[in-house]
Each structure stands twice: as structure tokens, then as C-alpha cells.
Amino acid sequence: MLGLERDADDNAVKAAYRKAAKGMHPDSGGDADQFARLQTCYDLLRDPVRRKVFDDTGFDPQLADPRDLKGLMLLEPLVNEVILDEREPGSFDPLAAMRRKLSDDIVKSRFHILELERHRNRVRQHIDRLGRKAGTDFLGSMLRARSQSIAEAIRNAETQIQSIEQAYAMLEGYSYELAAALEPVLVKGEAAE
Template identity: 75%
Template sequence: MLGVERDANDQTIRTAYRKAAKAAHPDSGGDAEQFARLQAVYELLKDPVRRKVFDDTGYDPQLAEPRDLKGLMMLETLVNDFILDEREPGSFDPVAAMRRKLSDDIVKSRFHILELERHRARVRKHLDRLGRRPETDVLGSMLRARSRSIAEAIKTTEEQIKTIEQAYEMLEGYSYELEALEVKAHAAE
């Protein structure tokens, strides 16, 4: 929006912003929405931490959707894993490996939810069979608290699945070129 190079210094950014702000300001006949976007861009580029994150990822931590940032953080871990992989680049497909890892994590999370739901059902059955003391229902209170904790764990795991799905979606459109020799070796097997 400012028309500056990616590696522009602070003075260049400030000068470009002032020039663009004069033309875009609503008092000068500019569009208020466009001016607000221009200000957001300038604020992003002024902050070295936000700018670094934006340059590295294409996302601004303050303006991006929280769901995107969570998916991005998950992908960051997977990228670190394949960077540290000792195999020669081109000898394996890190994008496919990331997709497999995310798919496996979804399956594990869904299984975890099933386990939690079974535990919660058992707790509820115990509650139904538990005779209550007339004054203080200590055991009933404990079981109800346990049921609420399990429900919260289910909710947390469901949110985790959404994050994993977002990370998986962010991988759409990527492919990885394997070395020709490696492809032939796999075809022969």
C-alpha cells in the first residue's frame, strides 16, 4: 500500500506514509476505510517485531484472525521439524509429511474426545446411582466437578482440532519436488 521495497528503512516508510496519508485522508477527499487501512499498515511497519513476523509469515499478529495465527504456530513447529531432518532435501517430501502429521493429530484428538466422552458418561452414571447425604453432598459435588472438567477438556480438544484443520488448510496448494532418482527408486519398490 505504501509502494516501498520489502527492506525499506524507517525514514523511507515514514515518507511514503505521509505522502499516501495526505491523499487518502478523508479531509482531503479520501476514503475513510482506505485511510484506516493505510494507518494499520504504517503501524505494522513501524513495529519491528510485528514487521518481522509479517515478513516471515505474511500475517500480522494484531490484525490476523486468531484461528490463522494458531494454525501458523502449528505449522511453525512442523517447519522446524523438517528443517532439522537430516535427510537430503529432495529425498523426502516434507509437505506430505506435515500433512500426515496433521492428519494423525486430528485422528488422535478425535479418539481422545471419544475417551473423554466415555469417562463423562461413567461419571454421570455414578452420579445417578449415588444416594445423597441430606446435609453436604461431597461426593456428588466432586463428581459434578469432574464431569465439568471433562466437558472442558472435550471443548479444548475440539478447538485443537479446528486449529489443526486450519494448519492443514494453510498447506493447500503446496507441492514438493522430489529428486528424479528418488522417485524412480520408490517406483521400483
């Protein structure tokens, strides 16, 4: 929107903003929505943390959908794994590896939820069988607190699954070109199989 290069310094950002603002400001006959977008861009470029996140991801942490940011947080370590992988680029499909890892994480989270639900059910059965003591029911209170903690853990695991699914969806549309398989070299006198 400001027509700047990625490595523009603060002075270039200010100059480009001032130039664009003159024509876009609502007091000068400009569109209020366009000017608001210009102001958002300027604010982003002036904040070094927001700018770094935007440069690295294409997302503004203050304006992006929180689900996208959670997805990015899950993709970040997977990108790091690709970078650190010693295999030759083109010899493996990093996108397939990322998708596999995310799918595995979803399965693990769903299994974790099943285990938590099993534990919560057992706690509820104990609560149902526990006779109440007159006065303070500390055992009942402790068991109910455990049941609530387990319910919270289930909600957290469900939220984690949603984040993983968002990260997976963010990979849609990407493809990776593998290097062509090398043809076997024939030595003189050998027949091709």
C-alpha cells in the first residue's frame, strides 16, 4: 500500500506514509476506509515486533484471525524441522512430512481426550457412590474439583485439535516438486532390465 521495499527504513516509511496520507485523508476528500487501511499499514511498519512477524509470516499479529496465528505457531517448528533436515532439497516432500506430523498430532490429541473422558467417568462414578458426610464434604469437593479439572483439560485438547486442523488447512494449495528420479546408468555391455 505504501509502495515500499521490504527493507525500507523508518525514514522511508514516514516519507511514503506522509505522501500517501495527503491524498487519502478524509479531510482532503479521501476515503475514510482507505485512510484507515493506510494508518494500519503505517502502524504495523513502525512497530518492530509486528513488522518482524509480518515479514516472517505475512500476518499482522494484531489484525490476524487468532485461529491463523495459532496455526502459524504450530507450523513454525515444522518449518524449522524442514530447515534443519540434512536431506537434499527435492529428495523428500517437506509438505507431506508436515501434514503427516499434524495428522499424527490430531490422532494423539483425540486419544488423549478419550483417556480423559474415561478418567472423568470414573471420577463421576466415585462421586455417585460416595456417601455424604454430615458437615463438610471434603472428599466430594475434591472429587468434583478433579472432575472439573479433567473437563477443562478436555476443552483444552479440543481447542488444540482445532488449532492443528487450522494449521493443516493453511497448508492447502501448496505443493512441492520432488527432484526427478535419476535414471540408472548403464555400463557398456550391460543390458537394461
